[in-house]
Amino acid sequence: MNEPITSEIARGLACAQSPTPPHELLVASTAGALADHHADLLAFAWRRRPGQLASPLLDFADLAAADDRLLASLSALTALGTPARDHLQAMLKEPLRPGDMFVMALYSFANSDKTLLDACTALQAVLPELRGACIDALRWAPSSPLLESQIVNLPLQTRLQLVGLRYRDFDGMAEQVFGAMRAVNEPEPDEISSALDMVSRLGRSDLAVAARSFLDHGVEAVRLAAVQTLLSLGDISDAALALDVLLSLARSEDSAVVESAVRCVSLHASERLSDVMDVVKSSETKRLHIKALGWAGRIDAMPILIDYLDDPDLARVAGASLSLITGSDPARDGWMAANQRRPEQERTDDHMPALDEDDALPWPKPEAFRAWWQSSQSRFECARQYFLGGPVAVDWMAKVIAGGPLAWRPLAAEHWQRLTHGPLFPTHLPASAQRAIFPELDRRLTS
Known part of the structure; x- marks a missing residue:
């Protein structure tokens, strides 16, 4: 008799004679593979999340669905019990990626497993590349005495x-x-x-x-x-002095500081945008100006931004600013083009392609947007500041935070705080935690 068939018959007889129900034997035989599967799913979902948060084509409902799937994988690992714990313990003996560290640390908190958590803490202390993942697990972990003790220390x-x-x-x-x-x-x-x-x-x-x-x-x-x-x-009374400091920061040699200064002026004092752009000295001044016009909600800048749709280097960032001002969705309103690849992005034998900072942004169809704007511009007043097609007002910012495009929710949260002097809404927390905070937005609206 064929050996594999003999082995299968033997296993079948063992199952039939075993006091353990067959379905439990089946689960036991596949538990290790399931643990590996859900650990991979959890790590993959965590790695994808920054890209999702940067997308203007995804909204809060998309984030909630993705976060729910992430937590479902965590629940599956918990339900698997000892096999999952053994699988994660074995991972400590292998080279770890940040996603693996996130999985192990989050599992440790969810299951109050201090031994595994101590191992994670020791590893991230000597491997700095894992530290960010371990800290992010603290943001995701359910409330518990173990979590509190970790934060306090x-x-x-x-x-x-x-x-x-x-x-x-x-x-x-x-x-x-x-x-x-x-x-x-x-x-x-x-x-x-x-x-x-x-x-x-x-x-x-x-x-x-x-x-x-x-x-x-x-x-x-x-x-x-x-x-x-x-x-x-x-x-x-603090605004004038604060804006003077921003003007000095816009002259910084650090491009990140310059962009943050321009962003701050655009959101909090858009009437001073020209002043701050006049002092910026950077090779990326044109790109930054395009972003700033979107942050400031400048309807009078529409002709400038529309012209940039014809520039392959700046088309996507210009399209993003146009969308941020008008609220027009390129997919819904028919002006999103197929993904394109610029020649300088292609890989050669000697060089890897450069990272594309506009990777999360859709390519626009210039003529299609011009047609949309021609039919829609009568709805907008040049003297007003717009955010996703609506006024920069408390009720509209609350609606954007509760359900708007992921890329623009942090901006809405800053506007909302400036208008209400309330807490800054945490748009990067897990969707379930954000949903629990939504009533705070409603209380501010009615107070």
Whole structure:
């Protein structure tokens, strides 16, 4: 008799004679493969998420569906029990990628597995490339004493960042970390920036005045954080000085600081956009100006942006700004083109292709958008500032946060905070956590 067939018959007889039900034997025989499968799904979903958050073609419903699938894989690993734990433990002996670290750390929190969590913590301490994934697991982890103990023992800067996102889950933790910050005689610049960011995330207008003392700090990132805090939560009397600081930051040698300064002016004082662009000196000035016109909601800039649709290097970023101002969806309104590849992006034998910073943005059809604008422009008034086709107003920003395109929800959250002086809505948290916070938007509308 053929050997494989003999083996199958033997296994079948063993199942028939075993006191364990056949379906449990089947589950046991495939549990390791299922654990591997769901660990891979979870890691893949986590890796894809930044790209989803940058997409103007996906909305909150898409994020919620993707996040629910991510959590379903976590639930499956938990349900598998010991086989899943054994699989993750075995992964510690292999070269780890950030996605693997995220899976193991999140599983540890979800199952209160301190032994596995300690192993993850030890690994990320010696492998810096895994640290970000381990921290992100803290953002996703369900509330528990284990999570609270981990956050409390983090370095001050990281603790400030985490508490700014998770303060609703732990009573008194925000005041504790503010107390720890006050006890530091000479805080590091990163700690100051994180503390100011936490003030913004909590919507603590009473603490925003502290930002004034950092407007002349020697580190640009600290000055930028101070300006953002004052423009979001401070008094109107602070605005002029804060804008002067932004003008100086727009002259920075650091392109990230320049872009943040221009973005801040566009959102908080769009009437000063020309002033800040006049002092920008960068090889990317044209691209930054296109972005800024979209951030500022400038209807009078439509002819400029439409002309850029014919430039292959700038067409996508111009299309994004046009969409941000008008609310026109390129897929829905018929002006999205098939993906294209520019010659300089193609791989050669000697070089890898450069990263495409517009990769998340759709290619536009210039003539199709011109036709859409011709039929739609009568709805818009040149004197008004627009955001996704609506006014920059509290009720419209709340609607965008609750269901709008993922790429633009962080901008809506900044507008909403400036208009309400409330907490900065955390658009990067898991969708389930965001849904739990939506009632705060409604309370602000009715207050």
